[in-house]
Amino acid sequence: MPTTPSPSSPPPPTYAPYGQPGNAAAPPPRPKSPPPPSDWDPAPPRSRAGLIVRHVCTLLYFPFHVLLLIALFAAVYAFGLVGELLIFFDKPMLRLLEWALDPFPFRPRWWVTPRELRHERAGDPEFYRGWVGEQLGRPKPAVTTTFIRFHVYRGIGARGLLEVAAEHGWQPDPDRRLRPLRQVHLIRTARPDTR
Template structure:
């Protein structure tokens, strides 16, 4: 009786070390076992993108004024509290609480370059933008984060692939939020 050939399975994909533990922390799950939240987001409609872009252009000056007003208010409150009460840590927490809910860049904003490349389905635009930003990091930098709009077209998995090429991996100390932002970490290199 002839021997039946064993099924041939394709070799496992070579993935960068996404989930290697750092400093004894538990590793994050491997990206293959992650949910569809890590996949690229579907492109939005052209009309919706145009409306969002126009709203972005119109709202931008108002947003800048709001950020300036909030910063002045927090600074004035902090200055008065420092003079009267003499405490530092509560002021830092108050500043964090005041600025955290107010994003520097709202999620609904669409820039001109995002408008052009998202509808075209151009993943190289997102890869180049991520690679350029990681390439500008100093060798001593150990933390980086990317908000969803920077990797929307390639998904968080694609971001991890590009980041691994530059020596970055998921930060095991941060919460996984692929639909909001991805936090990365690497070991500091000595500046030469």
């Protein structure tokens, strides 16, 4: 015996259960989401509380980090000295030194110095441009390779770093892998008048 629909239930559709209504309007288009940020764009500023916590942790961790680097240098130097005296390796020792020191950078990425604490939240790109210019203007004319770490160009991104580097006569090193969220290796050709 068929049941009659209750007044609170919706009326049955007038079209087939799996069909589409013929005169319904198309759904509105979804708004486009902004593209994800590129590795070459400026990094967003971190929160003030997070920066303060990182700065305090930097001050507490710094002595331990120095002792760790001294011990690591001593171990690699001792192993390299024995290797060069006994086996006469030259290039493999340099690769070993780079491989051993790569996981332990001189300055960890999470460190926050007082200088960064003052300027990062302000989002001042001119501060970072000046800092990059200061780093690139420091080497002597005979120096043809250098690298800039991420914390120096954080506020302008790797793209901004390359713009400032081009103004100082530097370009990306074609022999090194590009790692814009870690560091960028740069190279310049020595001018004949600076020798």
